[in-house]
Amino acid sequence: MSNVVYLITGANRPNGIGFLAIQNLLLDPQAQVIAAVRDPASASDLLALEKSSEGRVKVVKMDVGDLESVKASFTEVAGLPFVREHGIDVLFANAGVFTGAMVPASKMDPTDALKDFQVNTWGAIYVAQVFLPLLRLGTQKKIVYTSSALGSTTFAFDAGIGGAFASYGMSKAATNHFFKRLAGELKEDGFTVVCYHPGVVGTSLSGVKAGETLGGIVAITPEEGGRLAATHINSWGPKDNGKFFGETGEEILW
Numbered sequence: 001m002s003n004v005v006y007l008i009t010g011a012n013r014p015n016g017i018g019f020l021a022i023q024n025l026l027l028d029p030q031a032q033v034i035a036a037v038r039d040p041a042s043a044s045d046l047l048a049l050e051k052s053s054e055g056r057v058k059v060v061k062m063d064v065g066d067l068e069s070v071k072a073s074f075t076e077v078a079g080l081p082f083v084r085e086h087g088i089d090v091l092f093a094n095a096g097v098f099t100g101a102m103v104p105a106s107k108m109d110p111t112d113a114l115k116d117f118q119v120n121t122w123g124a125i126y127v128a129q130v131f132l133p134l135l136r137l138g139t140q141k142k143i144v145y146t147s148s149a150l151g152s153t154t155f156a157f158d159a160g161i162g163g164a165f166a167s168y169g170m171s172k173a174a175t176n177h178f179f180k181r182l183a184g185e186l187k188e189d190g191f192t193v194v195c196y197h198p199g200v201v202g203t204s205l206s207g208v209k210a211g212e213t214l215g216g217i218v219a220i221t222p223e224e225g226g227r228l229a230a231t232h233i234n235s236w237g238p239k240d241n242g243k244f245f246g247e248t249g250e251e252i253l254w
C-alpha cells in the first residue's frame, strides 16, 4: 500500500478536532501528516507528537487568513522530500473561528462577521487554491472542508435557534458554496470535494463541554469528534464529490 499524505489546518489545540483527527489518522502506519498551525512555538502537544512520530508528522507555520502566510507555507511544504515525491492526497481545511457566536442576526456586528469570513471563508479558500497544484499530484485528490450545520440555511432555520450564530453560519454557507463550485470544476479531474459538519463537539471553539447542549444538540467529546472526522475523511471517494455530510454520515441539506 502506498503512503497517504494529509495536510490539516488548525491542528494545534490538544482538545481540537484537527489534533485529535491526526492521532486517529496516524493509526495507519502509511499515513504522513503535515500539521499547519498559526504559532508552532506554542503548539507543545503537537510538537511532542511530531518528535515521537519518526518523521510521519511535520509541523508548519500557517495563518490561513493571511494569503502571504499560506503562500510561504506552500513553499516550505512543496520542498519536503515526501511531498516532492508524492504530492498531497488529502486537504482537511479545519481551521475556524466562532466570533459572532450567540449575537442574533438583527444585531450582527460587521467587525465580528468579517473575522468569521476572514478565517472560515477566505482562510479555507486560500489554502485550497494555493495547495491545489500539490493536490493534483496526489493519488486521492481529496478536499474536506470543516463546515458546520449552522452553514446549512435549511438546518439553521428548522433547528429553531432563531437568529443566533448568524455571522458564523453565513461564513460557513459562503464557503460551502465555494467548495460545491470547486467540486463541479474539479470533478473531471477525479477530485473528491466534501463539506463536513463534525457534530457539536466539546472543544474550546464551541464553548460547551461534552454532554451539554448547543443549539439544542448534545455535544460529543473532542476525542469522538476527532475519531469520526478521521474515519469519514478516509471513507469518502469520487462518488461523494460535491456533498455535505454530518458526523453520523448522513447528507445535510444546503
Ligand SMILES: NC(=O)c1ccc[n+]([C@@H]2O[C@H](COP(=O)([O-])OP(=O)(O)OC[C@H]3O[C@@H](n4cnc5c(N)ncnc54)[C@H](OP(=O)(O)O)[C@@H]3O)[C@@H](O)[C@H]2O)c1
Pocket (backbone or CB within 6 Å): 009, 010, 011, 012, 013, 015, 016, 017, 018, 037, 038, 039, 062, 063, 064, 065, 066, 094, 095, 096, 097, 119, 123, 146, 147, 148, 149, 197, 198, 199, 200, 201, 202, 203, 204, 205, 206
Ligand atoms: N466544535 C464544534 O462544535 C464545531 C461544530 C461545527 C463545526 N466546527 C468547526 O470545526 C473546526 C475545528 O473546530 P474545533 O471545534 O476543533 O475548535 P478549536 O479546537 O478551537 O480549533 C480551531 C482551530 O482553528 C485554528 N485557527 C483559528 N484561526 C486560525 C488562523 N487564522 N490560521 C490558522 N489556524 C487558525 C485555531 O488555532 P489557534 O489556537 O492558533 O487559534 C485552532 O487550532 C472549525 O472550523 C469549526 O468551525 C466545530
